[in-house]
Amino acid sequence: MQTGKSTVKDIFDGTRIFNVPTYQRAYSWEREDNLEDFLNDLCSQHPERPYFLGSFLFHLNGNKSEFALVDIVDGQQRLTTLVIFMHVLLGRLIEQGSALVSERTRRIFVRDGDIFKLESANEGNTFLHDLVLGDRLYSPEEVTLVTHSQRLLLDARQYFEEQLGCHDLTMLEKIYTTAVNADVLLYVVDKISMATQIFELLNDRGRRLTDLESIKSFLMYNAGVAFDHPEQVIGKIQEDFSEIYRLIESHKINDRDVLRYHMLAFEPYPSDYTDKPKAYIKERIIRLVSDPEKRDEAREQIREYPARLKKSFQLFAKIRDLRLADQELAQTYMIGRVAPFYPALMKVYSEKASDFHRLVAAINAFTFRSSLARLRSNGESYQYTCMRNGDDVVELIERFVQENWWNVNGRAREALDYENYYDWLEKNVVRYILFSYENNLRDKKGFPLLSSKDYASKDSRERLSIEHITAKRVKSVEFDDEFREQYLNALGNLVIDHAASNSSKGRKDGHEKLAHYSLAPLMSQNELNDFCCDWDSLGSIKEFIKRREDRLKTFISTRFGV
Secondary structure (H helix, E strand, C coil): CCCEEEEHHHHCCCCEEEEECCCCCCCCCCHHHHHHHHHHHHHHCCCCCCCEEEEEEEEEEEEECCEEEEEEEECHHHHHHHHHHHHHHHHHHHHCCCCCCCHHHHHHHCEECCEECEEECCCCHHHHHHHHCCCCCCCHHHCCCCCHHHHHHHHHHHHHHHHHCCCCHHHHHHHHHHHHCCEEEEEEECCHHHHHHHHHHHHCCCCCCCHHHHHHHHHHHHHHHHCCCCHHHHHHHHHHHHHHHHHHHHHCCCHHHHHHHHHHHHCCCCHHHCCCHHHHHHHHHHHHHCCHHHHHHHHHHHHHHHHHHHHHHHHHHHHHHHCCCCHHHHHHHHHCCCHHHHHHHHHHHHHCHHHHHHHHHHHHHHHHHHHHCCCCCCCHHHHHHHHHCCCCHHHHHHHHHHCCHHHHHHHHHHHCCCCCHHHHCCHHHHHHHHHHHHHHHHHHHCCCCCCHHHHHCCCCCCCEEEEECCCCCCCCCCCCHHHHHHCCCCHHHEEEEEHHHHHHHCCCCHHHHHHHHHHCCCHHHHHHHHCCCCCCCHHHHHHHHHHHHHHHHHHHHHHHCC
16 A cells, blocks of 8 residues: 555455554544535446545554554544445445445455454444444444444444435445545555654645644644654654543543633743634744754653643543532532633642632632623633733632622622513523522421532433413413513522423413422422412412512522622
């Protein structure tokens, strides 16, 4: 196999095993964005014009048994998809007695005895070989899926089974002929340092990479420039990025966000690079590599930046996991303004863990007030300047409330008098208040508290929603304008409820709802029996809402210090 133009049938000649290295991103192709285009292109290709599958960068990496082992440095998403597609297509053709293929064809493209022609440590070879490239088609419900990429691999198999099952033998043979004769452009190297240089050049010519992938290729390329013997350094970069990709996959992390959080928390970046982490590290290293007197510093940065970045991904994942056990941190996520504070959380947890809970308390005190007051600023620029200057960011965030920045305390107190909580405030803030009140009742009576998992549940039945106690329309009473404007969406007319229970109540009047509330598993609903109300009297309903609102606002003042 040599650099240059080739075809699919030439690269799959039966002598090679293609391997997706661990430093590559996990499988990510989806039906709508990728698989449909892939199959549509093959089905619609004119028979007299060869189909171009794309370019591939291969690293010849020794042997396995009698087969050559080929690492896929670039093009792993397309090649993985092609092997799954060929597995399904060959099965259909063999079943229908096609003269174009045989079991020997399957041995070339998919499996030769015990040897599969595609390996991937990211998704796990056992999963890939047994469940995706095996004889039986599995549904996601039948297997334990560890990662999102495993679900996508199974879905790719399912998609091709569905789509190819709709075609007759003539069309399947046309698709097969197009696929195996497809043109490819190969770059083949026997040293990983050469592969990184080619990869960087290829992707400088307009091919889209994520910022993280671009940084990885940039670092590997510059290792080849800065080091006389770069293979070990490139290997270390690959190991660090392998762990980063594993964390992204297992924790469903947005890598672009954490890349930025890392720079804001730990790198000495200029202030005008706040939103440009990729440009920051690239320009820093280019400047060092270009200066002969700073070659040692350049080498240090190329070696150490991936390790620093990996630590930030580990920190981010650890903090997100910690919220499930730490009630105060769970409040931070439930209030819903955690993103602007991630750099501070990561920095303090890493460098002064004894101050972490003090920081969380300060964030919660501020974000609850700012959410209640609909304040847009989260003090990001103050935080980032503080950390860049090496000052105490915990003390800074505490001052947001202590010194009443942006009049956050006064505006939050004014917000207590809102008459239209349901429409005026963010729904999450209202839900958080009602959730906190529910747990306050549970705590007083010694019952188990609802957890952050309960709060975040996406289950269609168990998801917590906001219920109007007196519905927007009822049969038994006629609303006046005052009620619609001042009472209907007031805090006193709102209670937290499970989604399934909420939808079942519909437009029932207060008498009917109260029977449900008294038997509900939520104490804030049971408590409604304590408020006497004639549900056929609009005046009595107004009084009920006012008395309950007073109780809830007293709770807010006491619990949150507003």
